[in-house]
Amino acid sequence: MIQTNWHTHTKRCGHAKGEDHEYVEAAIQAGFKTLGFSDHVPYPIPEEHVRMDYFEYEGYISSIRSLKQKYKDQIDIYVGMEVECFLDQWETLSFFRKELDYLILGQHNLAYHGKDIYNVETPEELLRYCELIETACQHALCDYICHPDVCMWSYPQIDGTVKEIANRIADISLRYNMPVELNCGSGVRYPMKEYEDGFRYAYPTRAFFEVFAEKKCPVVIGLDIHDPKLFLTDDLLNRALSVVEGLDLNFLYDYDLVSAAKERKKLFY
Numbered sequence: 001m002i003q004t005n006w007h008t009h010t011k012r013c014g015h016a017k018g019e020d021h022e023y024v025e026a027a028i029q030a031g032f033k034t035l036g037f038s039d040h041v042p043y044p045i046p047e048e049h050v051r052m053d054y055f056e057y058e059g060y061i062s063s064i065r066s067l068k069q070k071y072k073d074q075i076d077i078y079v080g081m082e083v084e085c086f087l088d089q090w091e092t093l094s095f096f097r098k099e100l101d102y103l104i105l106g107q108h109n110l111a112y113h114g115k116d117i118y119n120v121e122t123p124e125e126l127l128r129y130c131e132l133i134e135t136a137c138q139h140a141l142c143d144y145i146c147h148p149d150v151c152m153w154s155y156p157q158i159d160g161t162v163k164e165i166a167n168r169i170a171d172i173s174l175r176y177n178m179p180v181e182l183n184c185g186s187g188v189r190y191p192m193k194e195y196e197d198g199f200r201y202a203y204p205t206r207a208f209f210e211v212f213a214e215k216k217c218p219v220v221i222g223l224d225i226h227d228p229k230l231f232l233t234d235d236l237l238n239r240a241l242s243v244v245e246g247l248d249l250n251f252l253y254d255y256d257l258v259s260a261a262k263e264r265k266k267l268f269y
């Protein structure tokens with residue numbers, strides 16, 4: 001159904017499996033035309049099972065670039081990373097912003113080594129999350145916002161603050177022409193969970209996408225692949241799509257993220 005995926009990990013992050021070439025071969029087999037690798041960025045302090053180590057960076061780049069050459073007649077391959085907005089890590093982030101084809105923003109913590117996004121439970125934390133997204137977009141750090149609703153993993157219910165940040169993220173997306181992602185990763189890999197106001201997947205969260213539909217925000221589908229064989233099934237994609245069923249979303253199919261990144265890099269500071 002889709003032929004482009006910008007959100008692909010490798011085993012270097014410690015929580016993905018398979019060899020780099022297996023991701024490429026599975027994507028080709030599934031009919032993909034464009035494949036972007038976006039493994040979790042390394043920061044100075046190693047985090048096992050979360051992100052690649054610095055020393056793995058050169059191998060990451062050389063492996064993906066050689067696969068790009070090897071399979072150039074079958075698929076377009078690009079190399080990026082999934083980053084967080086941490087102002088105290090700006091030197092590291094600036095380096096990768098300049099080096100790589102593109103960056104996507106997956107804000108997994110509220111500060112470097114700070115509160116995990118999967119444990120966010122208060123309105124203040126939701127607002128802090130939203131501020132970090134805004135800062136990243138202001139600085140043109142990233143080329144799309146991954147799982148903008150990942151903050152809902154532990155958040156007890158869809159309340160006024162959730163609606164407020166959904167609106168704010170939609171406005172940020174429009175102001176900076178920054179796509180938001182409909183993510184098909186961990187949020188739908190597990191069954192729906194019971195929250196205070198009913199059952200839902202941890203994310204994607206319909207309340208966010210209602211606002212994105214209403215405001216006509218650009219939306220990109222991201223498979224967030226951590227296992228090559230997931231290219232060969234539409235199950236998780238269909239689950240994510242079921243969350244937003246009936247909404248008139250402004251999907252950007254085959255979005256040229258790399259050309260957009262070239263323009264955004266000029267605005268990066």
Ligand SMILES: [Zn+2]
Pocket residue numbers: 009013015040226
């Ligand atoms: Zn991951």
Ligand SMILES: [Zn+2]
Pocket residue numbers: 007009082106146224
């Ligand atoms: Zn990811």
